[in-house]
Amino acid sequence: MSQPFRIFRRSDLLTECEECRLPVNLSNAGACMRCRRVLCHPHLHGSFVRRLIVDLALAQPICLRCRDGVNA
Numbered sequence: 259m260s261q262p263f264r265i266f267r268r269s270d271l272l273t274e275c276e277e278c279r280l281p282v283n284l285s286n287a288g289a290c291m292r293c294r295r296v297l298c299h300p301h302l303h304g305s306f307v308r309r310l311i312v313d314l315a316l317a318q319p320i321c322l323r324c325r326d327g328v329n330a
């Protein structure tokens with residue numbers, strides 16, 4: 259109960275993109291609404307335009323793979 263703030267920041271720093279394995283934080287990454295993977299912006303959105311649409315809350319963040327219809 260003591261420092262919830264600290265825990266939040268820590269999980270922030272330890273995230274990595276599940277495609278390219280580069281370390282990411284929540285300012286340059288997001289989670290796919292469908293497969294729940296955490297991905298960097300290029301792997302999550304694919305294009306700057308798409309990212310803009312998601313940022314404006316006009317669409318949910320769905321990763322490239324899910325949008326391509328690759329559902330195992």
Ligand SMILES: [Zn+2]
Pocket residue numbers: 275276277278279280297298299300301
């Ligand atoms: Zn990536």
Ligand SMILES: [Zn+2]
Pocket residue numbers: 290291292293294295320321322323324
């Ligand atoms: Zn996905």
